[in-house]
Amino acid sequence: MSALRLLLVCSLALTLQACAAFKLEPVKPWQRGTLAQDAMQLDDDPIESFADQHIYFSKEASTGGKGVGGGGCGCN
Numbered sequence: 001m002s003a004l005r006l007l008l009v010c011s012l013a014l015t016l017q018a019c020a021a022f023k024l025e026p027v028k029p030w031q032r033g034t035l036a037q038d039a040m041q042l043d044d045d046p047i048e049s050f051a052d053q054h055i056y057f058s059k060e061a062s063t064g065g066k067g068v069g070g071g072g073c074g075c076n
Contacts, residue, residue, distance in 0.1 A: 027035060034040065043049050 038044075
């Protein structure tokens with residue numbers, strides 16, 4: 001039991017040390033231009049992605065938090 005506690009305490013100490021070393025810094029003004037490029041976006045083509053999501057949710061007869069309007073019939 002003692003060895004298990006020692007292992008737990010050591011792993012917890014290492015985990016907390018890693019969290020303390022990781023700091024989120026705000027985006028600097030000179031970095032905003034790089035982050036605004038099309039290659040840095042999560043979605044290549046937002047219009048195509050919206051259309052794909054709309055078709056999917058229309059065929060599945062459900063909407064699920066993706067911001068797509070419409071019902072199951074596909075008429076919206």
